[in-house]
Amino acid sequence: MSYAHHRRGGFSLRLLTGAGLVLFVIWSAAPILWLALSSVLEQRALIARPPDLSPQNLTLSNFITVIGSAAALGRGMLNSLIVALFATLASLALGAPAAYALARLSVPRASAIAFLVLATQMLPSIAIAIPLFLVISRLGLIDNLFSLGVVYLSFNLPIVIWILRNFFLGIPDGLEKAAAIDGAGVIGTFWHIVLPISLPPLGAAAVFAFVEAWNEFFFALILTRQSAQTVPLVIAAFAGQYQTVFGQMMAAALISVVPVILLAVLFRDWIVRGFADGMMKG
Amino acid sequence: MPSPATYEQRRQTAGLFLLAPSIVVLLAILGYPIVESLLLAFQKVQLAAGGIDRQFVGLANFQRLVADETFRRALLNTLYFAAAEVVLVVLIAFAIALLLNHPFGRAGLFRILLVVPWAIAPVANAVLWKWILNANYGVLNGLLQSLGIIDVYQVWLGTPVSALNFLLLVDVWKSVPFVALLLLAGLQRVPSVLYKAAYMDGASRLQTLMHVTLPSMRAAIAVAVVLQTIWSLRIFDLVFVLTRGGPADATVLLNFLAYRVTFNFLDIGYGAAIANVIFVMTILLAILYIRLVRPAGEAAR
Amino acid sequence: MSPSPSSTPLAIELRGVAKTFGSVPVCRDVDLAIAAGEFVTLLGPSGCGKTTTLNMVAGLEDCTSGDILLAGRRVNELSPVERDVAMVFQNYALYPHMTVAQNIGFTLRMRGTPRAEIDRRVKDVTTALELSHVVDRLPAQLSGGQQQRVAIGRAIVREPRIFLFDEPFSNLDAALRVKMRAEVKQLHRRLGVTSLFVTHDQEEAMSISDRIAVMNRGRVEQFGTPEEIYARPATRYVASFIGNPQIELLSGIVEAHEGGPVVRIGSELVRLASSLNTPAGRSVDIGVRPEHVRLGSGTLAGRVRLVQPVGPSSHVVIEWDGGSLIAAQPGFCRLQPGEPIRAEISAADVMVFDHASGVRLSQGMPRAN
Ligand SMILES: Nc1ncnc2c1ncn2[C@@H]1O[C@H](COP(=O)(O)OP(=O)(O)OP(=O)(O)O)[C@@H](O)[C@H]1O
Ligand SMILES: [Mg+2]
Numbered sequence: 001m002s003y004a005h006h007r008r009g010g011f012s013l014r015l016l017t018g019a020g021l022v023l024f025v026i027w028s029a030a031p032i033l034w035l036a037l038s039s040v041l042e043q044r045a046l047i048a049r050p051p052d053l054s055p056q057n058l059t060l061s062n063f064i065t066v067i068g069s070a071a072a073l074g075r076g077m078l079n080s081l082i083v084a085l086f087a088t089l090a091s092l093a094l095g096a097p098a099a100y101a102l103a104r105l106s107v108p109r110a111s112a113i114a115f116l117v118l119a120t121q122m123l124p125s126i127a128i129a130i131p132l133f134l135v136i137s138r139l140g141l142i143d144n145l146f147s148l149g150v151v152y153l154s155f156n157l158p159i160v161i162w163i164l165r166n167f168f169l170g171i172p173d174g175l176e177k178a179a180a181i182d183g184a185g186v187i188g189t190f191w192h193i194v195l196p197i198s199l200p201p202l203g204a205a206a207v208f209a210f211v212e213a214w215n216e217f218f219f220a221l222i223l224t225r226q227s228a229q230t231v232p233l234v235i236a237a238f239a240g241q242y243q244t245v246f247g248q249m250m251a252a253a254l255i256s257v258v259p260v261i262l263l264a265v266l267f268r269d270w271i272v273r274g275f276a277d278g279m280m281k282g
Numbered sequence: 283m284p285s286p287a288t289y290e291q292r293r294q295t296a297g298l299f300l301l302a303p304s305i306v307v308l309l310a311i312l313g314y315p316i317v318e319s320l321l322l323a324f325q326k327v328q329l330a331a332g333g334i335d336r337q338f339v340g341l342a343n344f345q346r347l348v349a350d351e352t353f354r355r356a357l358l359n360t361l362y363f364a365a366a367e368v369v370l371v372v373l374i375a376f377a378i379a380l381l382l383n384h385p386f387g388r389a390g391l392f393r394i395l396l397v398v399p400w401a402i403a404p405v406a407n408a409v410l411w412k413w414i415l416n417a418n419y420g421v422l423n424g425l426l427q428s429l430g431i432i433d434v435y436q437v438w439l440g441t442p443v444s445a446l447n448f449l450l451l452v453d454v455w456k457s458v459p460f461v462a463l464l465l466l467a468g469l470q471r472v473p474s475v476l477y478k479a480a481y482m483d484g485a486s487r488l489q490t491l492m493h494v495t496l497p498s499m500r501a502a503i504a505v506a507v508v509l510q511t512i513w514s515l516r517i518f519d520l521v522f523v524l525t526r527g528g529p530a531d532a533t534v535l536l537n538f539l540a541y542r543v544t545f546n547f548l549d550i551g552y553g554a555a556i557a558n559v560i561f562v563m564t565i566l567l568a569i570l571y572i573r574l575v576r577p578a579g580e581a582a583r
Numbered sequence: 584m585s586p587s588p589s590s591t592p593l594a595i596e597l598r599g600v601a602k603t604f605g606s607v608p609v610c611r612d613v614d615l616a617i618a619a620g621e622f623v624t625l626l627g628p629s630g631c632g633k634t635t636t637l638n639m640v641a642g643l644e645d646c647t648s649g650d651i652l653l654a655g656r657r658v659n660e661l662s663p664v665e666r667d668v669a670m671v672f673q674n675y676a677l678y679p680h681m682t683v684a685q686n687i688g689f690t691l692r693m694r695g696t697p698r699a700e701i702d703r704r705v706k707d708v709t710t711a712l713e714l715s716h717v718v719d720r721l722p723a724q725l726s727g728g729q730q731q732r733v734a735i736g737r738a739i740v741r742e743p744r745i746f747l748f749d750e751p752f753s754n755l756d757a758a759l760r761v762k763m764r765a766e767v768k769q770l771h772r773r774l775g776v777t778s779l780f781v782t783h784d785q786e787e788a789m790s791i792s793d794r795i796a797v798m799n800r801g802r803v804e805q806f807g808t809p810e811e812i813y814a815r816p817a818t819r820y821v822a823s824f825i826g827n828p829q830i831e832l833l834s835g836i837v838e839a840h841e842g843g844p845v846v847r848i849g850s851e852l853v854r855l856a857s858s859l860n861t862p863a864g865r866s867v868d869i870g871v872r873p874e875h876v877r878l879g880s881g882t883l884a885g886r887v888r889l890v891q892p893v894g895p896s897s898h899v900v901i902e903w904d905g906g907s908l909i910a911a912q913p914g915f916c917r918l919q920p921g922e923p924i925r926a927e928i929s930a931a932d933v934m935v936f937d938h939a940s941g942v943r944l945s946q947g948m949p950r951a952n
Contacts, residue, residue: 050427106294132315268397
C-alpha cells in the first residue's frame with residue numbers, strides 16, 4: 001500500500017473521519033446558521049413551538065426595522081469602524097518598526113523586551129481598568145473615541161509586535177546585507193525590502209487588531225457613555241431592551257458581525273499562517 | 283554630515299529609535315495603571331463629591347477577601363470554569379485538528395468554519411446563545427423536544443449548575459476553533475518523514491499517534507493549555523450579557539465580580555484587590571507560557 | 584595578472600584583522616595585501632571564517648581589532664555605501680518582490696540616479712548578461728543560473744571599486760559552475776575591478792585566481808599564486824587541503840643515512856633531499872603528491888590496496904607494513920588489490936613538515952618553467 005494511500009486509512013478510519021468532519025461542520029455552523037435564519041424569519045414563526053421554518057415566513061422586515069429605527073446601531077458601527085481603524089493603523093505604524101528593531105537590529109536584550117511586551121497583553125483587563133478609568137475620567141476623556149482608540153492601541157501593539165517579530169526573525173539576513181551594499185540605509189531597507197515581503201503577516205496582524213478592536217466590550221462599557229458607544233455595546237443594550245423581538249435582535253447582531261467575519265474569511269490563510277504559527281514559537 | 287558609523291552601529295542606533303515609540307506608548311498607557319492597580323488594592327477609596335478620597339489600609343482588602351462568601355464562590359466558579367474549559371477545548375480542538383490534518387479535511391470550507399466563530403464578537407455570540415437557550419422559544423428546546431429528548435421546555439439558565447455549564451458550553455464553542463488552528467499549525471509542523479518512518483516500521487495508527495504525533499505536539503499542546511487558561515480567566519462579556527452572574531451568583535466569575543464590586547458597588551479598593559488576585563494568577567500562567575515557548579525561540583535565533 | 588609593485592596604493596589591505604563573536608574567535612590576525620586589479624580568492628573549509636572576513640571588508644561586520652584599508656584609506660568606521668563595494672551573496676539574496684530589472688536597478692535608485700539613466704544602465708547590464716528576455720520576471724521564476732546572473736548584474740551595474748563574491752556558484756550544478764567561472768573570469772578581465780572571491784572549492788580557486796589565501800580556523804595559512812600554493816605549500820594544512828586526491832601524510836623520525844637523510848615509515852625508508860638541513864631525530868610529517876609517485880620499479884616495496892579509476896587517471900593506494908601512499912597513474916590501471924608492487928619517489932618531491940608546528944622544512948618542487 002502506498003504511503004499516500006495509507007494516509008487516508010482503511011474503510012473504518014475513513015468512515016470515522018467523514019463522520020467526524022460532518023459533526024464538526026454541524027457543531028460549528030449550526031449556531032451561525034440559526035443566527036442567519038432567525039434574522040429573516042417573522043416573529044410569529046420564531047415563537048412557534050417548535051419554530052416554524054416554512055418559506056412563507058421569510059422576511060426582510062427585521063433588517064428594515066433595525067436599520068430604520070435603531071440609529072444607535074448605525075452610530076455604533078461608525079464608532080467601531082473609526083476606533084478599530086485607528087487602533088489597527090496606529091498599532092501597525094508603531095508595532096512594525098518596533099518588531100523589526102526587536103527581531104533584527106541588535107537591540108540589547110531584545111528577546112527579554114519582546115517577552116515583557118507580550119506579557120502586558122496577558123494582563124487581565126480588570127486589573128488595569130480601574131486606574132485607567134480613574135485617569136481618563138480625571139482627564140475628562142470618558143465617552144471619547146480617541147481615548148478608547150488609544151487604549152485599544154495599547155492592547156493591539158503587543159500582539160502586532162509579536163506576530164511581526166516572529167516573521168522578521170525568519171527573513172534571511174542576506175537580503176538586508178544586499179540592501180546595505182546596494183546603498184539603502186536602515187530605514188530604506190525596512191521600507192523597500194522588509195515591509196514589501198511581509199505583506200501576509202502585516203495583513204494577519206491588521207485583521208487581528210481590527211477584529212479585536214471591533215469586538216471589544218469591557219473597556220467600551222467602562223469608558224463610554226453615549227456618543228462614543230461602539231457596536232458591541234449597542235448590541236448588548238439592544239438585547240436587553242428588545243429581548244423579546246428575537247428576529248430584530250438577530251438581525252442587529254448579524255449586521256454587527258458581518259464586517260469582521262468577511263475580513264476573517266477573506267484573510268483566513270494569512271491569519272492561520274501569521275497568527276497560529278506565531279503563537280507557537282518565542 | 284553625521285559622524286561616521288559602521289553598519290552594525292547604524293542598525294543598533296536605528297533600532298532604538300524604531301523601538302522607542304512603542305515602548306513609550308505601552309509604558310504610558312499600561313505602565314501607570316499596573317502600578318496604580320497594585321497600590322489601590324491596599325487603599326480604601328471613596329468617591330467624595332467631585333473627587334476621590336484615598337487612604338492606605340494595609341492588608342484590609344485582602345483580609346476581607348478571605349472572609350467574603352461571594353469571593354469564595356466566584357473563585358471556585360472560576361477554577362471550575364477554567365479547568366473544565368481547558369480540558370474540553372483542548373480535547374475537542376485536538377480532535378478537530380486531527381480531522382483537518384487528514385487528507386479529507388483539506389477543503390477550504392473547514393478553514394472558514396474555524397475562523398468564523400473566532401471573529402464573532404463575544405457579545406454577539408452571547409446574544410445569539412441567549413436566544414438559542416431561551417426558555418420559552420429557544421431552538422434548543424424546540425429541537426430537543428422534537429427529538430423526544432425532553433418533554434417540556436427547560437429553563438437552561440435558570441438553575442445554578444445548569445447555568446454555569448451552559449455558560450461553559452457557549453465559551454467552549456467560541457474558543458475551540460482558534461485553539462484548533464494553533465494545534466493544526468503544530469500538527470503540520472511534525473516532519474512528515476517521521477510518519478513515513480513510522481509507517482515503514484509497521485507502527486499501527488494508534489502507536490503512531492502515541493509515539494510520533496503526541497510527543498512532537500507536546501510543546502504545542504502545552505502552549506494551547508496555558509493560553510486557553512489565561513483566556514478563560516478573562517471571561518466577562520459572556521457573563522455580562524447571558525446571566526449577569528445569576529442565578530444566585532452561580533455564574534459570577536472573578537473578573538465579573540471585580541467589575542461589579544468596582545463599578546456597581548463603587549468599592550474601588552476592594553475591586554482592585556480582587557483584580558490583583560486575577561493578576562497574580564495570570565502572571566504565573568504567563569511565566570509558564572514564556573518558559574514553554576522560549577527554548578524554541580532561542581534556538582531559532 | 585601578478586601583483587604589481589606597490590607604486591599605486593593597494594586596493595585592499597587587511598592588517599592584523601581579528602573578529603570574535605561573543606568569546607568565540609572566528610578570525611585571527613588576518614593580513615592580506617591585494618593590489619589594484621587583482622583577483623584574489625579566500626579558500627578554506629566550511630566555517631573557517633571566509634564569509635566573516637568578506638563581510639568585514641564589505642563593512643557588514645565590524646572587526647574586533649585590526650585595520651582595513653581600501654585604496655590606502657582606513658575604512659573601519661565606514662558603512663558599506665561609503666566603501667563603494669559590490670557583493671554577490673552566497674544564496675544570491677535577490678529581493679523576492681522585485682523583478683529582475685528592479686533588482687538590478689535598486690542600487691542606482693538608492694543613489695538617486697535619474698530614472699532614464701537607471702533604465703539605460705539596467706538595459707546594458709541585462710543585455711550583457713543575456714537576461715533581456717526575463718527582465719520582468721520575479722526571482723522565483725528564474726532558473727538557478729539566471730538568478731546567479733541577476734546577482735552579478737546587481738553588482739556590476741554601478742561600476743564599484745571592488746567586487747566581493749561569497750561562494751557565488753555553490754548552488755549551481757557542476758557544468759553550470761564551470762561555465763559561470765569562465766564568465767566571471769572574463770568579466771574580471773574586461774572590467775579589471777579588484778575582486779575578492781570566496782570559495783571552499785580548491786579547483787574553483789585554482790582556476791580563477793591570481794592569488795589564493797588559504798584559510799584555516801580563522802587564520803590565513805598561506806597567501807600566494809595557485810602554483811605556489813600547490814607546489815610549495817607553507818604548511819602541512821595547506822598541503823593536505825590542496826590537491827585531489829588529498830595528499831597522504833606520514834609521520835616519522837629523520838635518520839641520517841648514507842647518501843642523505845631518510846625517514847623511516849614502518850618497514851620502508853623514504854629518502855629526503857640532501858639539501859634538507861634537518862638534524863637526525865627530528866619528528867616530521869612527509870607527504871608526496873600522487874603524480875610524483877612512479878609505480879613499477881623502485882626502492883619502496885608494498886602491495887596494492889585499492890584502485891580507483893577517475894577517468895583520465897587512476898588513483899592507486901599502496902600500503903606496506905606501517906604506511907601507505909596514493910599514486911596517480913595515467914589512464915586505466917589494471918592492477919589488482921593485493922598485488923605486490925614497487926614504487927619510486929624522487930627525494931626532491933618529498934615535502935617535509937615539522938611535526939610539531941606543521942611548517943614546511945623542505946624546499947618543495949622547483950618552479951616549473
Ligand atoms: N553572527 C554570528 N554569531 C556567532 N558565530 C558566528 C556568527 N557568524 C558566523 N559565526 C561563526 O563563525 C565561524 C565562521 O563563519 P563564516 O560564515 O565566516 O564561515 P565560512 O568560512 O563562510 O563558512 P561557509 O563555507 O560554511 O560559508 C563559524 O564557525 C560560524 O559558526
Ligand atoms: Mg560563508
